[in-house]
Amino acid sequence: MEHPTVFQMLIKERRLQDYHRFRQAYEAAARELAETQGPASLRSCTIGRRQFVRWAHGDMRGVPRSDARRVLERMFLLTAEQLFSRAGTGPADTGAELLSADAAHCETTGRSDLVPEDVVMAAAHESARFAAEAERSNIGPHTMEQLDADIRRIVGTYPNRPVGPLFMEVRELRNRAFELLEGQQPPQYTKDLYLAAGILCGVLANASFDMGRYAAAETQARAGFLCAELAGHNGLRAWIRGLQALVAYWDGRPRDAVRLAASGRDFQPESGTAHIRLASIEARAYGQLNSPGDALAALRTADTLREQAVGEDIPGGMMAFPRAKQLFYASSTHLWLGGSQQLNEAEARAEEAVELYESDPLERRRLGELSLARMDLALARLGRGDLDGTAGTVHTVLGMAARRPTESVTKRLEQFGRQLAVHPVASSPTAANLQEAIASHTGRERAALPPGSVR
Template identity: 65%
Template sequence: MERTGPTLFQTLINQRGWQDYQVFKKRYEQAAKQLAELEGPPSISTATIEKRQFFRYAHGEVRTPQTVARRILEFMFPGIPAARLLGPVPSGHESAPRHPAAEQHLAVEPFEYGLEDVVTAAANESARFAARAESSNVGPHTLEQLEADIRRIVDSYPNRPVGPLFREVRALRDRAFELLEGRQPPQYTRDLYVGAGVLCGVLANASFDLGRYDAAETQARTAFLFGELAGHNGLRSWVRGLQALISYWDGRPADAVRLAESGSAFTPESGTAQIRLESIKARAYGQLNRPGDALAALGAADHLRERLAEGDELPGGMMAFPVEKQLFYASSTHLWLAGAQHLADAEARADEAVEMFQAAPPERQRLGEMSLARMDLAMARLGRGDLDGAAAQIHRVLATSARRRTESVDRRIGHFTRQLALHPGAGAPVAIGLRESIIAHQERTIAELPPGGHL
C-alpha cells in the first residue's frame, strides 16, 4: 500500500512517547490484560504485537486489524475507531514533533515532553479510561429482565413442546451473547456468563430431547465453559450431570459415571445438582450391572437429600431435581439390576414418583419426566405379569407424548414394545390392542425444527 502521509496512529504514539517498539509493546500487553479483566474473554490477556505489525500500523499498511487487535487498539485510544486510527491524520490535527528518523522507522528515542505536558497527558489518559470503564451496555434493569426471562423458560420447559420452545431459547441466548460482546463492569460480566451458560444448557437439554445428541454435547460444552468463566459451581455441576445423562442414554454408561464423578468436584453451597449426579451414577452403574456401586450411589443420593440446604444457585424449574425425579431414577436403577426384589422396588418407587408428578397443577406438570416414570412403572408391571396395569400406563404415556414428544420417551416405548413381544401374554387381546396403539403413535410425524433450523 502506498503511503500518503503519517497515520493518526503514528502521530498519537509520538505524542505519547510510545514510538519505540519495545515501549509500545509493553503498553499494548498491559492494555490486553486490562481489557481481558474488564470485558473478557480471558484469552485476550496473552495478546502481544510483533515488531513488523507495529511498523505496518504506523506506516498505514493495515486499515482493518483482526478482531482482538482492533479491540486492544480501541481500548488504548478510547473513542477512536481502529479504521480511523490506522488511516491518515485528519486535516487540522496537530502532530507532535518527531525525531528525524521517525518518517521511515519511527524514532528510537521517545519524544521529550515537559513535565507539565507529561502530567496533563497522564491525567487525560486516566479520564478517558474512567469514562470508558464507566460506560456500560448492561445495567441492573437489563440483568433483571434477562434473569426473569430465564426463570420463565426453565420453569415452563417441562410442560411445553420442545420444538417451539427451542426457538425462543435460542433467541434469548443470542441476546445474552450480544450483551457479552458489549462493555460492562466485571460483576455484570459474571452474571451474563451464568445466564448464557444456563441458556446453552437449556438448548443442550432441548437438543437431547429432539434426539440430536451431537448437538446436545456441543451446547453442553459451551455451557460448561461459561460456568468455568463465571466460577459458578452450581452451573458446572449441573452441566456435568447433563453430559453424563446424554452418555447414559447414548449407551455409554462408563462415560456417564466418569462425567458424574467429575461434576462432584464442583460442590455448590446449596441446591440439588449433587443429588442428581449421584442418581445418574446409580442408573449408569445399573446399566453396567454393578449392583454394589449402583445401590451405594442411590444411598449417597438419599443422604444428600437429607442434608439438603435451602435455596438453589440455579433458577429452578427444569434445572432442579425434585424428590419425584430422584424416585424414578431409582426405579430405573432397580430395573437394570433385575430380579424379583429389584422389580418390586422399581415398581414401588415409580408408582410413588407418578403420584407426586400427578399432584402438580396441570400447567406445572413435568410431562416428559412423568412419562418416563410411567414407563418404569409399566416395565415393572409387565415384568410381574400385570398386562392391564402396564397397558394403563402406556396409554397415558401415548396421550402425553402426542402433546410433548421427546426422543427418550420414544426410545422407552420402543424398548417396551420389544419386551411385550417376548412376554408370555403377547397374544392376549390387551397386548394386541396395546401394540396397535403404539404402532399408530409411532407412525405419526415427529415434530422437527423447520428446514434451516440449527441446533
C-alpha cells in the same frame, strides 16, 4: 393513502406489516380457534404472501370469507366489514373509533387469551429491548433484571411446554446474552452475564437432547460449561456435567455416564440438588452396566445427599431435581438390575414418583418426567404379569406424549414395545392392541423429526 383501511391502521399499530410476523400471528390465532371452537383443520390454516400484500395495500374486492374471515376477526376483534372499511369515509366507523373500541374491549373484558401468546411475548421482548437501550450503556441493572426474569420464566415453564417453539425463544435470548458479552460492560456484570449465557446454553442442550439431537446437545453443553467456568459457578458446572452424563446414558454409553457424573462431584455447588442428580444418574448408569453393588451404593448416596440438601436451586424449575425425579431414577435403576425383589422395588418407587408428580399443579407438572416414571411403572407391572395394569399405564403415556413429544419418551416406548414382543403374553389381544398403538405413535414421531442437527 388518504383513507387507509382499518386493517392497514391496525397492522401498523401492532407492528405486523412484515409478512412473516403477520403470518406467525395469523397462524397462532388459527390454532387457537381450532382448539377453542374448531374445526381441527384450522390448525393448518395459513396466509400466502400475495394475499397478505393485497390486504396490506387495501387492494380488496369484497371482504375475506370462510376460514380467513374467522381468523382475522379472532385476531382483531372486529368484523371483516369493519376491518376492511376505509377510515374517515362515513359517520359510522372512523378508524380511530374502531381502534379505541378494540382497545377498550380488551381492557374491560380482562381476558388475556384474546391475543395470541407469541404476539404478547413479542411485544414484551420489544419493550425489554427498548428499556435496555434506554439505559444508554451496554448493560445496566434493568437489563440484568430482565434477563434473569426471562431465564426464570423459561426454566419454570420448560417441563410442560412444547420443546420446538421454546427452543427458538431460548436461542434468541442466548444470542442476546452473547451480544452483551461482546460489548463493554462494567466488570460487576461480566460474571452475571456468563452465568446467564451458561444457563441458556444448558437449556438449549437439554432441548436438543429432548429432540434426539445428541451431538448438538453435547456441543451446547460444552459451551455452557465454559460459561460456567468463566462465571466461577459450581452449581452450573455440576448441573451441566449431569446433563452430559444423562446424554451418555441415553446414548448407550454408561461408562461415560459414570465418568462424567463422577467428574461433576468435583464441583461443590453453592446450593441446591445438583449432586443428588449426579448420584442418581450414576446409579442408573451402574444399573445399565449390571453392577448392583455400585448402583445401590449410588442410590444410598443420593438419599443421604437429599437429607443434607440446603438452599434453593438457581434458577430452579427444570434445573432443580425434585424428590419425584429422584424416585423415578431409582425405579429405573432397580429395573436394570432385574429379579423379583428389584421389580418390587422398581414398582414401589415408580408409583411414589407418579403420585408426587400428579400432586403438582397442572401448570407446573413435569409432563415428560411423569411419562418416564409411568413407563418404569409399566415395565415393573409387565415383569410380574399384570398386563391390564401395564396397558392402562402405557395408553396414558401415549396420550400425554401426543401433546408433548420428547425423544426420551419415544425411545422408552420403543424399548417397551421390543420387550412386550418377546413376552409370553405377546399373542394376547390386549398386548397386540398395545403394540399397534405404540408402533403408530413412534412411527409418527420419527417421521416428524426434521433432518440434520439442531444447532
